[in-house]
Amino acid sequence: MLKMNNIKKVFRTDLVETHALRDFSLQVEEKEFVAVTGPSGSGKTTFLNITGMLETFDGGVYELDNEDVSKLNDKQRSRLRNEKIGFIFQSFNLIPDLNLFDNVDVPLRYRGFNAKERKQRIENALERVGLSARLKHLPSQLSGGQQQRVAIARALAGDPRFLLADEPTGNLDSLMARQVMQLLEEINQQGTTIIMVTHDSELARRAHRNIHIVDGQVSDYQDLQPVLDVAEA
Amino acid sequence: MFQYYLKLSWLSIKRTPMLSALMVIAIGLGISVSITVLTVDYLMSKDPLPGKSHKLFHVQLDTYNKGNTDSAPGGLPYQLTYQDLMNLSRSEIPSKQSRSLRSGFSVIPEKVGLTPFSRSARVIDNDFFEMFKVPFLFGSPWEDEVNNKAKKVVVIAKRLNDKLFDGENSVGKTINLDKQLFTIVGVIDTWEPTPRFYDVNNGAFSDTEQLFIPFSLIPVLELPSWGSNNAWKSEVFESYEDKLRSETMWLQYWVQLDTKAKQEEYREFLAGYVEQQRPLGRFEKEDAKTDIKDVVQWMENNRVVSDDNSVLVGLSFMFLAVCMLNTIALLLAKYLKRAPEVGVRRALGASKLEIFTQHIVDVGLIGLAGGALGLLLGQLGLLGVKSLYANYERLVNMDLTLIATAIGLAIGASIIAGLYPAWLICRTNPSIYLKTQ
Numbered sequence: 001m002l003k004m005n006n007i008k009k010v011f012r013t014d015l016v017e018t019h020a021l022r023d024f025s026l027q028v029e030e031k032e033f034v035a036v037t038g039p040s041g042s043g044k045t046t047f048l049n050i051t052g053m054l055e056t057f058d059g060g061v062y063e064l065d066n067e068d069v070s071k072l073n074d075k076q077r078s079r080l081r082n083e084k085i086g087f088i089f090q091s092f093n094l095i096p097d098l099n100l101f102d103n104v105d106v107p108l109r110y111r112g113f114n115a116k117e118r119k120q121r122i123e124n125a126l127e128r129v130g131l132s133a134r135l136k137h138l139p140s141q142l143s144g145g146q147q148q149r150v151a152i153a154r155a156l157a158g159d160p161r162f163l164l165a166d167e168p169t170g171n172l173d174s175l176m177a178r179q180v181m182q183l184l185e186e187i188n189q190q191g192t193t194i195i196m197v198t199h200d201s202e203l204a205r206r207a208h209r210n211i212h213i214v215d216g217q218v219s220d221y222q223d224l225q226p227v228l229d230v231a232e233a
Numbered sequence: 234m235f236q237y238y239l240k241l242s243w244l245s246i247k248r249t250p251m252l253s254a255l256m257v258i259a260i261g262l263g264i265s266v267s268i269t270v271l272t273v274d275y276l277m278s279k280d281p282l283p284g285k286s287h288k289l290f291h292v293q294l295d296t297y298n299k300g301n302t303d304s305a306p307g308g309l310p311y312q313l314t315y316q317d318l319m320n321l322s323r324s325e326i327p328s329k330q331s332r333s334l335r336s337g338f339s340v341i342p343e344k345v346g347l348t349p350f351s352r353s354a355r356v357i358d359n360d361f362f363e364m365f366k367v368p369f370l371f372g373s374p375w376e377d378e379v380n381n382k383a384k385k386v387v388v389i390a391k392r393l394n395d396k397l398f399d400g401e402n403s404v405g406k407t408i409n410l411d412k413q414l415f416t417i418v419g420v421i422d423t424w425e426p427t428p429r430f431y432d433v434n435n436g437a438f439s440d441t442e443q444l445f446i447p448f449s450l451i452p453v454l455e456l457p458s459w460g461s462n463n464a465w466k467s468e469v470f471e472s473y474e475d476k477l478r479s480e481t482m483w484l485q486y487w488v489q490l491d492t493k494a495k496q497e498e499y500r501e502f503l504a505g506y507v508e509q510q511r512p513l514g515r516f517e518k519e520d521a522k523t524d525i526k527d528v529v530q531w532m533e534n535n536r537v538v539s540d541d542n543s544v545l546v547g548l549s550f551m552f553l554a555v556c557m558l559n560t561i562a563l564l565l566a567k568y569l570k571r572a573p574e575v576g577v578r579r580a581l582g583a584s585k586l587e588i589f590t591q592h593i594v595d596v597g598l599i600g601l602a603g604g605a606l607g608l609l610l611g612q613l614g615l616l617g618v619k620s621l622y623a624n625y626e627r628l629v630n631m632d633l634t635l636i637a638t639a640i641g642l643a644i645g646a647s648i649i650a651g652l653y654p655a656w657l658i659c660r661t662n663p664s665i666y667l668k669t670q
């Protein structure tokens with residue numbers, strides 16, 4: 001479970017102060033699929049980065065599984081991120097000199113799994129996204145859609161509870177975008193909580209819940225509906 | 234994790250071959266200069282007789298008259314007079330002792346096809362060989378009685394034995410030195426102590442002598458000195474006898490004193506000797522000093538390692554620092570290029586410390602390559618030293634300690650150079666690099 005209360009984030013550059021998030025409050029329950037929409041520059045990526053503890057914040061309280069994140073040091077935050085959170089980006093962000101196997105291996109290395117377990121998990125994750133035949137390929141040898149699937153496999157390999165996706169279909173054509181969306185839905189059904197930023201209102205509608213961010217705040221915050229209700233409806 | 238970091242480092246070297254090569258070259262150049270200078274410095278100052286050097290002492294007496302002081306460091310003359318040497322050598326305190334002179338002969342070979350040539354000779358007592366651990370190939374030193382009763386015997390060096398007798402056991406054969414026949418009693422194996430500590434003031438880095446003959450032959454053969462003679466008194470020598478009775482300092486004296494107590498006893502003995510000589514009109518100075526210095530102190534006292542060399546060591550380290558500054562710049566360029574990847578790794582759960590360590594391992598590997606290159610270039614540097622200074626020839630070989638030093642220095646310096654770039658890269662905000670490109 002993820003809970004944010006009155007989170008503030010201010011970017012200061014030379015003379016300009018940007019209030020990227022102001023009094024931002026949100027609660028995401030276990031196994032939810034939340035779509036985040038909003039105009040460009042409204043603070044969606046900032047929200048996601050704070051959620052993934054890649055970015056610090058200037059005020060408010062953020063609890064991940066009842067743990068106050070601001071009280072953790074870098075090592076503890078990294079550990080938490082490694083175990084509980086998977087990231088997917090618009091530009092895939094695969095490491096270009098590593099083949100698919102080694103790309104998916106990255107989070108598992110920091111997790112400290114032994115070689116056998118890593119291999120098992122890598123093969124499973126790549127199989128889950130339908131790319132198990134291409135372990136030795138480099139990212140540049142794949143299409144955009146395939147690359148994003150590798151990125152998803154990488155995010156999933158460590159069995160995270162949360163998947164944070166920042167416009168995962170933004171660089172893909174509509175066919176590929178639908179495939180990736182389908183994959184995310186499957187993953188969600190298998191129990192992973194997903195928070196996905198998107199500009200595509202059609203895709204957003206497929207999520208359990210939509211959150212609209214305007215000017216650093218949740219614009220029409222509806223009281224939480226239990227996930228299962230949404231799923232059953 | 235270390236292996237993983239090595240693998241990543243190897244990949245990144247493959248991705249940035251030019252930058253990596255430039256770094257290896259920069260480090261290699263810095264290391265090669267440092268290690269060349271360090272090699273010379275290290276071999277010049279290393280203990281030539283480990284375990285024994287602190288038991289062997291060189292004896293010094295201040296025989297100067299009032300108002301005259303030797304220009305040697307410490308004000309005590311390097312060498313002794315013949316009369317003092319003869320008197321001191323009667324003491325029973327040292328467990329071993331050797332009087333010593335550098336002289337020389339022309340060697341007149343019997344072998345056909347060889348023309349006479351001159352060779353320097355070390356004129357000593359038989360303890361010399363054991364005191365300085367001189368290895369014998371054939372035969373042995375002459376017997377004790379020869380130390381007092383002159384006999385024309387000689388120990389020759391392997392090189393001379395090779396030349397005159399084709400390397401065969403020549404013990405018992407004779408050799409013609411200045412038209413006198415000497416019987417060979419021993420042949421020593423290659424023995425080139427570096428520095429030549431037993432007579433540093435007559436060329437600390439020149440070759441050892443190839444002829445060793447008994448000190449007792451000096452008055453008999455009226456041997457000339459091939460080393461330095463120091464005199465403060467103007468004396469006219471009408472005969473060789475006059476020189477032996479004079480105040481001319483031209484001989485060296487080594488004693489072995491095994492314990493602290495013996496060393497103390499010997500110091501007192503020297504002080505007593507001065508007092509005993511005063512009634513004869515010698516040792517005019519009220520505070521005429523005496524001293525014994527062990528091998529290491531003796532080399533230090535004689536500045537075997539010149540101050541120039543320390544300056545060179547300092548300069549070479551400055552050059553290394555300049556090379557490392559360049560390496561820092563190259564590392565910054567390389568690591569900033571890699572920042573997006575670091576952003577991804579952070580997002581996937583790498584801590585700052587893990588990113589930092591990864592980059593330190595990376596510079597360590599580059600440092601290792603730089604060290605290897607430095608050693609290669611250093612060998613060339615040493616060849617240069619060899620060709621510049623003929624008498625440094627024996628100084629210019631690296632042993633394991635030096636190789637380890639070079640590699641350690643390279644890795645250490647690289648890691649120091651890598652601290653700032655690695656710190657910079659590990660603390661950059663990962664989110665910046667994860668934005669849409």
Ligand SMILES: Nc1ncnc2c1ncn2[C@@H]1O[C@H](COP(=O)(O)OP(=O)(O)OP(=O)(O)O)[C@@H](O)[C@H]1O
Pocket residue numbers: 011012013018019020038039040041042043044045046047665
């Ligand atoms: N590192 C930064 N330094 C300064 N300002 C920043 C930084 N990152 C974001 N901002 C500012 O914060 C605000 C929110 O940015 P954010 O990236 O969260 O927007 P977004 O909703 O993700 O936009 P988009 O839909 O275009 O991706 C913007 O005004 C942006 O200019």
Ligand SMILES: [Mg+2]
Pocket residue numbers: 044045046166
């Ligand atoms: Mg964004």
